[in-house]
Amino acid sequence: MQYLSESINLTVSEFTAFEVLSNPELILRLSPYWSLKGFKSLSDSPIREGSRSEATIEYYGKEVTETHGLEITEILKNKKISLRVANGVLKELTFVIEKNNEGIRLTHQFLIDSDDEALLKGTQTELRFWLRSIGEYLKIAGGKTLWRRFFKWFMDKIWLRLSLPERKIAIIITKISILELVLLIILVIIWNLFIKQE
Numbered sequence: 001m002q003y004l005s006e007s008i009n010l011t012v013s014e015f016t017a018f019e020v021l022s023n024p025e026l027i028l029r030l031s032p033y034w035s036l037k038g039f040k041s042l043s044d045s046p047i048r049e050g051s052r053s054e055a056t057i058e059y060y061g062k063e064v065t066e067t068h069g070l071e072i073t074e075i076l077k078n079k080k081i082s083l084r085v086a087n088g089v090l091k092e093l094t095f096v097i098e099k100n101n102e103g104i105r106l107t108h109q110f111l112i113d114s115d116d117e118a119l120l121k122g123t124q125t126e127l128r129f130w131l132r133s134i135g136e137y138l139k140i141a142g143g144k145t146l147w148r149r150f151f152k153w154f155m156d157k158i159w160l161r162l163s164l165p166e167r168k169i170a171i172i173i174t175k176i177s178i179l180e181l182v183l184l185i186i187l188v189i190i191w192n193l194f195i196k197q198e
Contacts, residue, residue, distance in 0.1 A: 001091070004110045004124050006131045011103040012142035014078040020134075020141050021081050021095045022047040024055070024070055026160070030133045033126050034059045035163035038067075049075055060164040089114050090123075106135065 010017070021027060025039040038056035051072045058065045069086030074094075082094040092111035097104050108131040112123055140152045162170065 002112045002115065002120060004112060004120065004127055005107055006124075006128045007105055007107040008131055008135045009100065009102065009105050010135055010138055010142075012138045014097050014099055014104055016142040017095075017097050017104055017106060017138055018078045018081070020138055021097070022075070024053055024072075024083060026137075026156075027134065028055055028057065029160040030137055031057075031126075031130050032060075032133055032164070033130070035165075037065060037163075047072070047075065049073065058163070089119070106131070106138075108134070 025036065028034075028036045028039065034057040036055060037058050038054075040054045041051075042053055043051040049072055053070045054067060055070060056065060056067045066088065068088055071084045071086070072081065073084045073092070074080060074082040078097060080094065080096050082092060084092050089112055090110055091113050092109075094107075094109040094111075096107040096109070098107070108127060110123060110127055112120060114120065137155065140148050140155065143149070143152075159167065
């Protein structure tokens with residue numbers, strides 16, 4: 001068994017961080033390495049010790065789908081959440097929230113049942129990017145402006161409901177649309193400045 005961890009400093013409140021992190025479905029959707037294909041709560045309340053759920057995930061680029069049982073093993077309000085994973089190499093994931101001068105220090109920790117160096121290195125990278133994704137979402141969730149509220153609504157209702165391939169396609173289409181708009185504006189300017197005057 002090996003512990004891997006990453007930490008990040010964020011200018012959000014302990015309450016906001018705990019509220020987001022106590023939603024296992026949302027946390028799983030924020031991973032940049034898989035798509036959440038299904039999530040089922042097996043308990044009445046998802047945010048107390050002993051609460052169980054089941055998540056079906058599809059790993060991006062591998063075409064592998066697995067179902068994992070999750071159980072909250074420890075929960076300290078605004079401080080810590082630990083989830084046990086019933087099967088697979090990942091045995092436990094933990095979030096520790098520590099208050100600091102600017103907001104919080106968030107630590108994300110994995111307990112891995114493997115000594116394979118390549119697997120551990122890859123998992124450390126996965127942990128780092130997953131934590132970065134969670135941190136970006138927390139910044140949006142902690143914002144009070146109308147723009148951030150709209151963006152959080154968009155993330156919750158649309159973006160995080162898409163699979164990873166669907167998100168990549170949406171980004172490509174958006175980039176192409178922006179490029180087309182820029183080219184159209186350039187053509188209109190050229191037409192008005194050079195061709196129309198002739």
